[in-house]
Amino acid sequence: MNKVSFTMSFVILYTFWILLSGYFDFVHLSLGVVSALLVSYTSHHLLTGDVRAEDVSIEMKRIIRFFLYLPWLFYQITLANIDVAYRVLHPKMPIDPRILRFKTDLKTDIGLTTLANSITLTPGTVTIDIKDGEFFVHAISEESAESLLSGEMQMRVKNIEGD
Amino acid sequence: MFLQVALVIVFSSIIALYRAISGPTIYDRVLAVNVIGTKTVLVLVLVEFIYERPEFLDIALVYAIINFIGTIAFLKYIEKGGLT
Amino acid sequence: MDLVNVISYSLFAIGSFFLVVAAIGIVRLPDFYTRMHAAGKSDTLGQSLILLGLIIHEGASFISIKIFFIILFIFIANPTATHAVAKAAFLSELAPWKKDGGKER
Structure with missing residues (x-):
């Protein structure tokens, strides 16, 4: 045990x-x-x-870095909700949905889960599936797809993962 | 004030109920039922504040967990045709 | 009306607005994948704002701690549930809605 x-x-x-x-x-x-x-x-x-006992300090550091990541996430969530409210309440519904896929080099479970849940909570994108490090993402419009592919969020999540 | 908020939440879950009834695919229904379930958690928390009965918070916490597990179990059931 | 009430009541108002937006979005958007956006985002934030308003109204007590656990759980579970439904739909080859009416995958 x-x-x-x-x-x-x-x-x-x-x-x-x-x-x-x-x-x-x-x-x-x-x-x-x-x-x-x-x-x-x-x-x-x-x-x-x-x-294992020697991994505990690495995990603790990851958790602390995760909390440092939260303010940016909350800012993105606010933007996402204003975006959804705008698209839903606009009489013409300015949506142009597409499915995109991209590779990621995250390895730990905490990194993959954080990235997947963050993608779902941030503007215009929802994670559909992860298969062998490849993300399938549904984007509601072209701009949101581009802003995801620019890779800022991946960089921040990779920062949590550390070494 | 709590009563008014609870009424707004019930109203919005009635709107979501339309999607649960009309479908068209089973996934739309699951999504709508999940949304209604999470709104129910909110109503349970508000009931605690309206009637000042703290037991309802425990019910809300348990209901949130059951709602999540129920959604996952139901999805597994449609995907694989069984729960094993 | 003191400051605490003003803050918590405005949180209730914003949260209720987002919950209604989520419900309207679920009915109005054209297909399952776009409805997911309304359910996964607006619902999570709307609920958390209302619960946060309740915490501020209540102050520091065991009730607030329990509500905080509910918020924490919703923040983890709601996107995960959305993700699970999306994955199930994607694996069953449900085609997404396109702007020009095509059904390309």
């Missing part, structure tokens, strides 16, 4: 339990220990994956 992922799952689950229950008496706290232990024993590999 992987001790690192077990401990991490237990800490995360127990914190979550305390925050959700909101009670600090003996019964609730001890029940929390029992159920967090049980769940992290049966399915600790699902939450954190099969991490």
Whole structure:
């Protein structure tokens, strides 16, 4: 059994339990220990994956860089929603949808997931499928397709992934 | 104010219900049902504020998770014709 | 009307606007893939804004923490669900709508 992922799952689950229950008496706290232990024993590999002790610091750095990426993402989400509202409420609906594909050299799961979800949340593009590092993206108009292919977002996500 | 917001949300899910009923493809229906489900989460949270009953927040949290799992399970069912 | 109420009520207003836009978009847009744009973006932001307004209205408490978890979950799950539906439709070879009426893939 992987001790690192077990401990991490237990800490995360127990914190979550305390925050959700909101009670600090003996019964609730001890029940929390029992159920967090049980769940992290049966399915600790699902939450954190099969991490080793020496990888923890790299993963932590990735998570910190992910939080630094969030402000730019929120800015893009705001733009995306104004864009969608404009296209939906415009009487003629200025859309010209197309499907495009591009290769990416991201490797880690966190990088691919972040890129896919960011593409979905940013203006005019939705991820459809990822196959062997190739993204299939549906773009609602020509400009949004071009702005995705310019690769700014890929660069930022690659920055999260680090080395 | 919470009641008015809840009414607007219910109104918008009635609009989305049109897409769930009329289709035309099964994926449109799944998408519309997913949207209605996430709006239901919002209404549940608002109910907590309207009637001051904190239990509804736990229901909302669980409903959000069930809605997501339900969508994924249903998609898997149409894709593969079974859940295994 | 103090500042907290002004902020949270305006967040409610903007959020409700985006939710209605998402619903109209789902009905109005011509095919499944374009409807995905309305469902995946406007819905996520609209919900998060309304829940954020509730957090600001409530202040710091366990209720706010729970609402924050709901926001976090919606932000991860909503694009993922949209992505899953899109992938299923794409694999079943549903043809996307084109501006000139063609059905090219």
